[in-house]
Amino acid sequence: MTAPALKLTDLHKSFGPAKIIQGVNLEIEKGERHAIIGPNGAGKSTLFNLISGQFWPTSGSVELNGQDISRMKPHEVNRRGLSRSFQVSNVFTNMTVRENVRCGVLYSMGHGYSFWRNVGNLREVQEKTSAILEHVGLIDKANLPAALLPYADQRTLEIAITIAGGAGVILLDEPTAGMSHSETDRAVALIEKATEGKTLIIVEHDMGVVFGLADRISVLVYGEIIATGRPEEIRGDPRVREAYLGDENLEGVA
Amino acid sequence: MSDMATENFANLAPSNAQKFRMRVLPFVLFAAVAVLIPLFGPSRSAYSLLNAIGINIVFALSYNMLLGRAGLLSFGHAVYFGLGGYAALHAMGMIENADGGFWGSVPVFAMPLVGFAGGALAGAVIGWPSCRRAGTAFAMISLGVAELIAAMGFMFGSIFGGEEGISGDRMNGPEVFGLSLGPIGEVYWFIAFWTVLAALLIFAFTRTPLGRMSEATRDNPQRVEFVGYDPTRVRYLVFIAAGGFAGLAGGMSAVNYEIFTPEALSLLPSGFVLIMTYVGGARYFAGPVLGAIVLTYMQSNLSDFTEAWLLYLGLLFITIVMYAPNGLAGIVAGLWNGTRATGMAYLKTWAARVVAIAIAMVGVIVLVEVAVRKSNGYGEVFEPFGLHLTPGSPLTWALVIVPLIVGLGLLRHLARDEQEAGA
Ligand SMILES: Nc1ncnc2c1ncn2[C@@H]1O[C@H](COP(=O)(O)OP(=O)(O)OP(=O)(O)O)[C@@H](O)[C@H]1O
Ligand SMILES: [Mg+2]
Numbered sequence: 001m002t003a004p005a006l007k008l009t010d011l012h013k014s015f016g017p018a019k020i021i022q023g024v025n026l027e028i029e030k031g032e033r034h035a036i037i038g039p040n041g042a043g044k045s046t047l048f049n050l051i052s053g054q055f056w057p058t059s060g061s062v063e064l065n066g067q068d069i070s071r072m073k074p075h076e077v078n079r080r081g082l083s084r085s086f087q088v089s090n091v092f093t094n095m096t097v098r099e100n101v102r103c104g105v106l107y108s109m110g111h112g113y114s115f116w117r118n119v120g121n122l123r124e125v126q127e128k129t130s131a132i133l134e135h136v137g138l139i140d141k142a143n144l145p146a147a148l149l150p151y152a153d154q155r156t157l158e159i160a161i162t163i164a165g166g167a168g169v170i171l172l173d174e175p176t177a178g179m180s181h182s183e184t185d186r187a188v189a190l191i192e193k194a195t196e197g198k199t200l201i202i203v204e205h206d207m208g209v210v211f212g213l214a215d216r217i218s219v220l221v222y223g224e225i226i227a228t229g230r231p232e233e234i235r236g237d238p239r240v241r242e243a244y245l246g247d248e249n250l251e252g253v254a
Numbered sequence: 255m256s257d258m259a260t261e262n263f264a265n266l267a268p269s270n271a272q273k274f275r276m277r278v279l280p281f282v283l284f285a286a287v288a289v290l291i292p293l294f295g296p297s298r299s300a301y302s303l304l305n306a307i308g309i310n311i312v313f314a315l316s317y318n319m320l321l322g323r324a325g326l327l328s329f330g331h332a333v334y335f336g337l338g339g340y341a342a343l344h345a346m347g348m349i350e351n352a353d354g355g356f357w358g359s360v361p362v363f364a365m366p367l368v369g370f371a372g373g374a375l376a377g378a379v380i381g382w383p384s385c386r387r388a389g390t391a392f393a394m395i396s397l398g399v400a401e402l403i404a405a406m407g408f409m410f411g412s413i414f415g416g417e418e419g420i421s422g423d424r425m426n427g428p429e430v431f432g433l434s435l436g437p438i439g440e441v442y443w444f445i446a447f448w449t450v451l452a453a454l455l456i457f458a459f460t461r462t463p464l465g466r467m468s469e470a471t472r473d474n475p476q477r478v479e480f481v482g483y484d485p486t487r488v489r490y491l492v493f494i495a496a497g498g499f500a501g502l503a504g505g506m507s508a509v510n511y512e513i514f515t516p517e518a519l520s521l522l523p524s525g526f527v528l529i530m531t532y533v534g535g536a537r538y539f540a541g542p543v544l545g546a547i548v549l550t551y552m553q554s555n556l557s558d559f560t561e562a563w564l565l566y567l568g569l570l571f572i573t574i575v576m577y578a579p580n581g582l583a584g585i586v587a588g589l590w591n592g593t594r595a596t597g598m599a600y601l602k603t604w605a606a607r608v609v610a611i612a613i614a615m616v617g618v619i620v621l622v623e624v625a626v627r628k629s630n631g632y633g634e635v636f637e638p639f640g641l642h643l644t645p646g647s648p649l650t651w652a653l654v655i656v657p658l659i660v661g662l663g664l665l666r667h668l669a670r671d672e673q674e675a676g677a
Contacts, residue, residue: 075478075479075484078481078482090474103466103477104481107481107483112482113488113491114464115459117463118462119466120461161481164481165481
């Protein structure tokens with residue numbers, strides 16, 4: 001048996017006296033699409049920050065493909081094949097869309113800190129960048145400054161940068177937040193396409209998206225996972241209904 | 255709306271012609287100007303001004319690798335300029351005393367490379383602790399380091415030569431391009447060569463992966479981490495490169511002046527390079543070039559006319575910071591774009607603004623010049639155009655107050671007009 005893509009063991013995180021993550025255990029298999037849901041302030045983004053190296057856990061461990069990454073910096077985690085997006089768009093606003101994606105591509109293609117090559121002449125980098133832009137449907141806007149992108153396109157760019165480095169484990173934090181219905185549908189299709197064959201962990205409030213996309217779902221409440229299971233298990237779980245989902249939330253997806 | 259924006263930008267990918275115009279042509283022109291200048295037979299003093307400008311162009315461009323590109327505010331960049339310069343002078347000493355051997359074959363022409371090595375080495379040592387932090391912490395550390403190194407400069411006499419500094423002689427060793435480097439006209443070619451080369455290399459640096467990531471780190475260090483880069487590492491490497499080019503400018507200076515004193519490491523030149531870069535415009539590659547030209551000219555000429563020139567420099571700096579944060583280059587770019595977009599109307603308000611500033615300047619100049627002479631206490635009187643302006647005369651005060659009110663009033667009026675037109 002190979003190691004799980006991601007394994008969280010008894011993970012804790014406190015900010016001063018505030019215990020935000022309180023003993024999270026979770027295993028996510030390679031290729032799985034895993035959704036994390038929970039009310040506002042449950043600690044979902046904090047969990048992402050712990051996994052991606054933004055914060056270090058107070059105790060417990062994070063393992064990526066069997067390797068402990070809980071004391072690594074974000075760039076070290078990223079180089080080991082884990083990439084994340086942000087709840088609030090976090091792109092390079094002074095650059096064009098193409099340059100944004102190129103930033104995501106450069107390191108993975110071995111051009112890390114090089115200062116002896118002209119970026120404009122790196123053929124493979126240009127091709128990879130164009131391929132990603134094509135893939136996510138931003139190729140027509142490639143030369144637009146990122147700051148001028150409409151909101152939904154900024155979210156798409158956020159995803160594009162996240163997948164650009166070719167990481168095997170992708171963390172998306174509320175990728176469809178604030179989108180209209182049709183925009184959400186397009187975003188979901190994109191996420192499915194872009195993460196094919198990869199491990200996906202997604203935080204999402206839109207239950208339609210969650211139940212449509214996820215192989216398994218974890219419910220995080222007050223820093224604890226109160227249930228993990230397949231969508232139909234979660235839907236039927238009385239504790240989940242009580243703690244979070246509320247009956248009206250489920251009507252739409254039942 | 256969004257579609258419109260998209261349409262306008264759809265073809266933004268620079269064509270080859272545009273690339274040529276934006277990236278190659280400016281350098282061709284720059285080099286052409288440098289080559290053509292001697293044909294006009296500049297005087298000795300013109301040559302020495304030109305040489306100073308060349309040195310400051312490279313110095314300011316190297317500073318802008320930090321300030322403009324990497325977003326790092328340094329108060330101690332002269333440290334790398336000075337250490338590079340000292341390295342070059344010591345190397346010139348070795349060349350002078352060489353009896354064949356390695357140093358016997360090194361041309362003085364190559365001293366900027368020694369300066370580069372010295373500056374980069376200093377950057378590598380000092381940058382190691384200071385690049386861990388960006389923002390205010392980085393600025394404060396740079397200030398502390400500058401104080402430290404300048405103090406050391408006065409202490410270690412054998413290296414820095416104490417107050418008199420150390421001097422050298424550039425007319426030794428093998429010649430390059432047939433230049434003996436004796437007459438100032440030959441030094442000009444040396445300066446021009448290195449200025450153009452360094453400007454080219456610094457520009458090329460902005461187009462490398464590291465150069466691009468330094469801008470990304472400036473804008474969003476968090477995201478940079480999540481695409482695999484260590485922001486500390488990016489800053490550190492840029493810092494070394496910036497130190498290297500500052501050292502290169504120091505090496506040019508060593509050959510040009512044949513002397514370096516510990517002053518050169520101090521906060522004064524560090525402040526001056528900051529002002530040159532900022533006044534020129536840190537957001538533009540050409541900004542520091544412009545700033546170096548204008549401020550070096552002011553430094554050498556204005557100081558002949560008035561002892562209060564530093565005061566004017568301060569005023570200029572403050573005005574730019576407050577009203578034209580993109581510097582002279584920003585003003586030029588704005589003028590160009592504005593005129594292209596709205597035609598003569600823009601040019602007219604712009605000219606009106608220049609007139610208003612000139613009027614207000616009359617008041618400022620009278621005030622400063624009269625005050626300086628009074629505070630000197632030699633009983634000297636400011637006498638422009640045959641006027642006799644004593645501190646007590648009503649004419650003096652009229653010449654201070656009226657132009658100030660008229661000039662500033664006009665500026666306000668213009669600003670209001672513009673706002674109404676914009677609304
Ligand atoms: N750096 C921090 N310092 C102190 N408290 C923090 C910090 N980051 C998050 N918190 C707190 O942790 C709690 C969980 O925040 P988090 O952003 O993880 O929630 P979330 O589940 O992502 O919520 P949402 O659905 O609104 O995005 C909040 O109460 C927040 O105030
Ligand atoms: Mg969140």
